Amino acid sequence: MKNDIITYLKDKKILLLGYGREGKSSYNFIKNNVRASIDISDMKDIELPEGSVFYKGDEYLKHIDEYDLIIKSPGVVLPDEVPFDKVTSMTEIFLNAYRNQVIGITGTKGKSTTSSLIYHILSTLGKDTILLGNIGKPAFDFIDDITENTIIVYELSCHQLERIKVSPHIGVLLNVYEEHLDHYHEMVRYVQTKKNIYTFQKENDYLIYGDIDKYVSKEEIDKIVSQKYDFLHDDLGINENSIKTNLIGEHNLRNIKAAITVCRLLGLKDEDILKAIESFKPLEHRLEPVGVYHDIMFYNDSIATAAESVMNAVKSLKRVNTLILGGMDRGLNYEELVKFLVDSDVENIILLPGTNEIFKKLFAKYEHNKKIFDTNGMEEAVDLSFKHTKKNMICLLSPAAASYGYYQNFEKRGEHFKSLVQNY
Numbered sequence: 001m002k003n004d005i006i007t008y009l010k011d012k013k014i015l016l017l018g019y020g021r022e023g024k025s026s027y028n029f030i031k032n033n034v035r036a037s038i039d040i041s042d043m044k045d046i047e048l049p050e051g052s053v054f055y056k057g058d059e060y061l062k063h064i065d066e067y068d069l070i071i072k073s074p075g076v077v078l079p080d081e082v083p084f085d086k087v088t089s090m091t092e093i094f095l096n097a098y099r100n101q102v103i104g105i106t107g108t109k110g111k112s113t114t115s116s117l118i119y120h121i122l123s124t125l126g127k128d129t130i131l132l133g134n135i136g137k138p139a140f141d142f143i144d145d146i147t148e149n150t151i152i153v154y155e156l157s158c159h160q161l162e163r164i165k166v167s168p169h170i171g172v173l174l175n176v177y178e179e180h181l182d183h184y185h186e187m188v189r190y191v192q193t194k195k196n197i198y199t200f201q202k203e204n205d206y207l208i209y210g211d212i213d214k215y216v217s218k219e220e221i222d223k224i225v226s227q228k229y230d231f232l233h234d235d236l237g238i239n240e241n242s243i244k245t246n247l248i249g250e251h252n253l254r255n256i257k258a259a260i261t262v263c264r265l266l267g268l269k270d271e272d273i274l275k276a277i278e279s280f281k282p283l284e285h286r287l288e289p290v291g292v293y294h295d296i297m298f299y300n301d302s303i304a305t306a307a308e309s310v311m312n313a314v315k316s317l318k319r320v321n322t323l324i325l326g327g328m329d330r331g332l333n334y335e336e337l338v339k340f341l342v343d344s345d346v347e348n349i350i351l352l353p354g355t356n357e358i359f360k361k362l363f364a365k366y367e368h369n370k371k372i373f374d375t376n377g378m379e380e381a382v383d384l385s386f387k388h389t390k391k392n393m394i395c396l397l398s399p400a401a402a403s404y405g406y407y408q409n410f411e412k413r414g415e416h417f418k419s420l421v422q423n424y
Contacts, residue, residue: 002033002143004097009034015064016040018073022090025138026071027052039067074134074159077183084163091160094139098152100169103262106156106197107174107210109309113247114174114255115155117280121263124276127151134160151266158193159183167200170265171226172258175211177308182330182402191215201226208261210254229265231257238270244278248287249316251309285414287313290421295391298421301398302414307337313398314344321345321393324381324417326352326359327401337400338362347371348388350381355401377406378413382420 009030016023019042027049030038039053040046041060048054055063061079064070070087072078078087095102105115112135119131130146132139133155146152154168158180176194184190195216198207205226209216221228236257243256256277263273282288290298301313305327314320323346338359341349350373351359363372371388375381385395403413 001097001146001148005093005143006034008093008096009036009069011035012068013037013066014039014069014071015067016071016073017078017087018042018076019046020073021136022138023071023073025140026090029140029143039063072163074157074162075183078163087163089160089162089164090139091133091154091156092164092166094143094154095164095166095168098146099166101146101148101150102152102154102168103170103172104154104156104168104197105172105174105258106158106161106194107172108177108179108194108306109304109312110174110251110255110258111155111157112303113252113283113286114172114258115153116283117255117259117277118262119153120280121259121268121273121276122151122153122266124279125268125272127266129153131155133157156197158190161193161196164196165200167196167198167205169201170206170262171197171201171208172262173197173207173209173212174255174258175308176215177211177306178332179306180330182328185331187215198224198226203227206265208258210258229261231261234261236260238274243274246278246280247282249312251312251316252287285411287316288414290418293421293424294386296386296389297392297394298385298418299394299396299398300414300418301396302403302410302417304398304400305402305410307332307334307400310337310398310400311340313396314340314346317394317396319394320396322348322350322385322389322395324350324352324378324385324395324397325400326355327399327403327413328354328405329358330402332401334358334362334400338366342366342368342370347390348373348385350375350384352381352399352401352406353377354405378416379420382417382424386424 014036016026019040030036041055043060072087072089105111119129122129128149129151130142131153132142134157135155176191180190203225207226208229208231210232260273285300285302288300290300304310304313348371356374373384389395397417403410407413
């Protein structure tokens with residue numbers, strides 16, 4: 001399999017488009033294994049490996065025609081006129097070689113938890129397995145750990161699925177919600193990237209899907225050639241009350257159902273799957289308990305960058321008195337979220353910069369008794385939460401917005417929130 005990748009890249013003049021985590025991984029793999037020419041293009045100044053040509057800024061896309069192959073990093077925006085046949089990615093190259101061993105998991109929300117849970121079940125039950133992809137593990141870094149028997153659990157973001165022309169043997173599409181409109185500008189383009197999880201599947205492949213009917217019609221699902229399992233509506237034959245888990249909320253029960261469906265396809269027994277689920281620990285920044293401070297329970301849900309995630313969080317925790325909300329404006333529609341919050345028991349809405357004016361205007365459309373606080377950042381938001389949250393109730397950071405422009409990523413935002421709470 002590794003040799004297939006080496007043969008594909010051999011003797012080509014290659015341009016790496018983007019030099020972040022995946023770009024560096026691609027560079028190291030090619031440099032160490034392939035006889036090929038590699039140059040780099042990135043919007044930012046970067047620390048370059050020796051011997052490579054580097055294009056940046058205005059030069060970023062000007063030299064594409066000079067190369068045999070463009071390996072695009074996730075999130076890099078390419079004009080539509082850039083030829084499809086010249087552009088690939090680490091994900092596509094890897095899937096072309098290993099697709100028959102891959103369980104690919106995508107969805108607007110829940111993909112990290114579901115991927116990690118599937119990997120946990122498999123590894124707990126002694127299977128030869130590996131977890132790769134959007135979870136922070138570039139596939140090329142782990143090729144030497146893969147044998148022909150390895151089950152590859154691959155978390156796939158919309159950016160990794162963009163433009164690919166191959167789908168994994170087992171594809172999991174958890175859900176599709178409004179998201180990433182700053183990148184795609186219209187939902188139809190975003191949805192199409194998610195559909196690539198099954199678009200190129202074959203009759204002996206499997207698709208496990210959930211909350212997608214708002215954007216994928218029943219007629220379209222019926223036309224999918226792979227074998228299909230609807231984990232939301234199919235009867236698993238398992239009493240939900242018998243599922244012992246550290247994961248909170250209905251949305252996580254859905255993630256668990258998806259994981260059970262996958263593991264059954266791999267021939268695992270229900271009793272073994274359920275036993276392994278018991279020992280799975282929730283991931284950081286996903287309804288993560290921060291602790292009790294000054295008689296207030298704090299939860300960090302910084303991963304929540306979509307309205308549906310916030311509603312799921314509030315419904316899951318039930319005793320949310322204060323919600324910290326907002327961040328980068330990506331053009332999402334928050335009408336449904338605001339209606340939900342107006343009808344909820346949440347009393348204090350603390351707004352972070354970026355989307356604060358959007359939320360204030362939406363709340364102003366309704367009669368309500370909510371206290372709306374505008375802030376200039378997380379420090380003020382945490383201070384207000386301590387002053388206004390009722391004792392023995394919950395303050396929840398669940399922003400419904402991206403962190404960019406204010407933090408490097410959602411992890412940094414969550415870490416900042418936790419640090420402020422713990423040191424208040």
